[in-house]
Amino acid sequence: MNPTTRVVTLSTNYDVDTGSATSLSCTVTVSDGELTDTATLNVNINNINDNTPTFTASSYSFYAQPYSDVGTIIASLPAADGDIGTFGKRKSFYENI
Numbered sequence: 121m122n123p124t125t126r127v128v129t130l131s132t133n134y135d136v137d138t139g140s141a142t143s144l145s146c147t148v149t150v151s152d153g154e155l156t157d158t159a160t161l162n163v164n165i166n167n168i169n170d171n172t173p174t175f176t177a178s179s180y181s182f183y184a185q186p187y188s189d190v191g192t193i194i195a196s197l198p199a200a201d202g203d204i205g206t207f208g209k210r211k212s213f214y215e216n217i
């Protein structure tokens with residue numbers, strides 16, 4: 121906290137995706153040089169969707185058996201997303217082949 125402007129800023133990067141704290145707390149003091157008062161500052165750090173989901177390769181090749189039944193699973197494509205929680209859930213969209 122800047123003592124002149126009283127603006128509160130973070131002194132380090134907090135990335136909840138990598139296990140950083142999701143809340144911070146500290147005691148702030150105001151003084152007129154003689155008298156003082158204190159208050160507790162609680163800051164909650166929210167997760168944001170700041171990581172793009174990615175496949176592990178740009179293309180994949182698989183072989184399917186001829187005359188396989190419709191709906192037969194022929195591949196499972198790995199993908200990752202560095203976000204935790206709902207922002208890290210992955211949905212895949214594809215065209216029928």
Ligand SMILES: [Ca+2]
Pocket residue numbers: 169170171172173201202203207208
């Ligand atoms: Ca994400």
Ligand SMILES: [Ca+2]
Pocket residue numbers: 137167168169170171202203204207
């Ligand atoms: Ca995130």
